[in-house]
Amino acid sequence: MANVPVYEWSLLEAARAVREKRISSRELTGAILARIEALDPKVHAYITVLREAASAQAAACDEEQAKGTVRGPFHGVPIGLKDIFCTRGVRTTCGSRILHDFLPPYDACVTEKVLAAGAVVPGKQNMDEFAMGSSTETSFFGPTRNPWDLSRIPGGSSGGTAAAVAAAMCFAGVGTDTGGSIRQPASLCGVVGVKPTYGRVSRYGMVAFASSLDQAGPIARSVADAAALLGAIAGYDRRDSTCVDLPVPDYLAAVERPVKGLRVGLPKEYYEGGGLSADVRAAVERALKVLTDQGAEVVEVSLPHTEYALSTYYLIAPAEASSNLARYDGVRYGYRAEGATGLIEMMSRTRAEGFGDEVKRRVMIGTYALSAGYYEAFYGKAQKVRTLIRDDFTKAFKAVDVLLTPTAPTAAFRLGEKTGDPLTMYLSDIYTIPCNLAGIPGISVPCGVSADRLPVGAQLLADSFREETLFTAAGAIERALPWRRVAPVEG
Amino acid sequence: MAFETVIGLEVHAQLSTKSKIFCACPATFGAAPNENTCPVCTGMPGALPVLNRKAVEFTIRTALATSCAVQRRSVFARKNYFYPDLPKAYQISQYELPIALGGHVDIEVDGGTKRIGITRIHMEEDAGKLVHEGEFAGSQSSLADLNRCSVPLMEIVSEPDMRTPEEGGAYLRRLRDILVYLGVCDGNMEEGSFRCDANVSVRPVGQEAFGTKVELKNMNSFRNVEKALEYEIRRQVGEIGDGGKIVQETRLWDVNAGVTVSMRRKEEAHDYRYFPDPDLLPLVVDDSWVEELRATIPEMPAEKVARLGRRYGIPRYDAEILASSRALADFFEASAALYGGNPKTTANECVHWKDAVLAGTLSPETIAHAAEDRERGTISATASKKLVELVLSTGKPFRTLRDEQGLTQVSDTSALDAIVEKVIASSPKEVETYRAGKAGILSFFVGQVMKESRGKANPKVVQEVLKKRLGG
């Protein structure tokens, strides 16, 4: 570790170093803040950098540790938060103008858990507006750039978090995933991202996009780091009615388990379409070879309704979003349009001026899909197809332990490349969306590079609450295909 | 042409829980603006609802008391619309799958019983309060107080089974009695914890199809509901009589003018875009829970009136007063159990001291002793009242006070003889009048004897002794 810069340490190394008093939280935090200062003007991974608050937190951690108190497993270690998690008294924007000045009156459950684990929060990370996007280009605060190639997007919607982790502007971060928003940017930024089982992590205080699909999860530079961070944020919370009361296993212990005998399914529909680029296919095949070389068994499976997942998602998510985002009406918080003469005009102009194009587009689709005369044909239909998609997975997991697929059809694309055509952009999430519809867990782990030397991730999916299987398989791939973890950031 | 009226009623009853339906804020009235709010009920980004078990139990008990079928699985939906008193811009309510379906309530009409059907009962959250600054018409702005947001409500929808305003009033009173009996709602119409909207239409007698219905709102007492219905029926019949047509609309009852007024119709029809709330899972109620709650259902008012009459032989009028409150009826039964004499005497005492009984300041012992002493003639009616008042002010037992105050009535004829002799001796004129056949003057002698005895004589006994002594 001697010749590796402090900011490049893994989350677990940094935590151990603080615990063993080989480094102070102030030094660790200082290194991260300096890194942010140097690189973030180029990358723009943060919406809000909490220089003073983080320094004060670090000082308090050091003081406590001197007295023998350790808050938790990440005592004194900087961990970033996507700007979708409410932080009491600290601006939380969700990447939107409509919340540009919002100071939450409370902490999200994830915020509480990250703080209770002892972490220092260096800042709130950039994201697509209300998590609607696959490139972080819809953020009101401007796009984040991919640290591996600044002309490219980092993926999205948790693009700020993935980029910050890849560029070592934090040791790990927590993002959210509604249709791939953790896994797709993790893949494009060459880091590990986990979408846990629906109900595994509390949604309390996480600004809602599509409530039946949203889940928070870790983004980190190693499988072990991601496993440890998930262990800290998972668990029952009585404030979220959809949070499941099940014990949290020792995820870290699963990372080094052998994969011998593991049944790996290859869903043929994921490899058939024309959208999958050859280099991504090759990288995923290398990951498969790692598993089979170590004694895993390959099973070809079929998820016959895969081709309907995107349509299903683009009805259910906007419908829920149209209702979830109705509260941004200029009455209690956030942006309000000036000079309106009546209530309806105030609300309509507030929302027209406060939301960006992608958000408005989805609110419109969702409102339409729920409106009188269209409900059954659109929303009702999508809910039924959702059942068929779930049933596909239930059937598949009778035959296999884990499914291996690409995370995204291509490596990172260029800024502006897909902003003109919403449907093309939506196709970026074609492999990640079914997982959210089924509620099952998924992980993206780096497995190679594209022809342009850009990171490529493999996606693993398991049955509900089988995150351990994901960590075992991903751990094996990571060990066999070592990957330069920190992006060089050259631009 | 003769017309028949068709009335259906929708009641919104506030459930008497301590906390709100989806958050832990107090559900009480009268707090300072926005004092009873939190991130959940003010619709802060990221806040989530969690269902109050008590609110569910209260609704299930109401369903059982009105013979509804409790649904083992019901679903909370979002009713989407924008308004500044609705922070999330949707109301969480039950729509397609409510918690209870298909019950009824029996009302008394013209000496008979009529069954009014209940279509459904569902749970939902209340909205906040808007105060308009200045006169409403010229108001430049409004102020939102969100204290009431997410206060638990139960909506009870009747079948269109009522034919007169009186039936409507009887149904509402009966329904309120049931809710108050169950302890699930305080029934206060003025404060809005028991609100009623009415759907009313008229049709020519003999016609099968319903006429166009009008929704009436803003009636905050039983009397106002009846008056509004009476007015609206007259208006509709008049309109049709003049060759006009009834427009489907919402009308507000103007209590001062005594008329219903059309609400200006909205430019666009409402489209609430209901869909199942993804933040809440289905409400699952199992049989054992329902049975547990069924065991807590008390006797309902109508059954109680009948049973009190049967068991104690008291008049229906008394039984109705006693059964108007569960506490009063319980008190009466406890008192009657302590004193085995004529229950009518005990009932009279309970009715007389109703307020004190309901205030919880009297014990059944006091009433039992008062009834017993009255019936035995040990004390006079005046003394009895005075003694109960003393019990209330001093807290001492009734009989201790009776003996201390020396208020025992003299019923022993030998003790009265001397006084009677004295009164007769000092009133020769009145004796003559009496003996001349003016029996009415007897009350003069009774009064004199009572005066001489300083109220301790038993007037009944005095009367008998006098009659005997004066001869008939």
Added chain:
Amino acid sequence: MAITREEVLHVARLARLAMSGDEADRLGGQLSAILDYVRQLDRLDTRDVVPTSHAIETGTPFRDDAVEPFGDREALLSNAPDRRDDCFRVPRIIED
């Protein structure tokens, strides 16, 4: 299926989004394309399929009826764009 300008404007009104005619036309084109795409679901026979609203199959949990005041009204009110005393102030409600 092409969505008319009027339909777009009607949905925009329901969603409280102020919108110009030009904007409605542009959005109408995009919405039509998306709705055409999702119409592929019509190919599936779902007559006997139960809809999925949640990925979880248990009943909703309950909270006990206990009061826990939030205790920081100021934090709830301080974000208000317009505030009078301890209330949220909004422009007049024009009903027409």
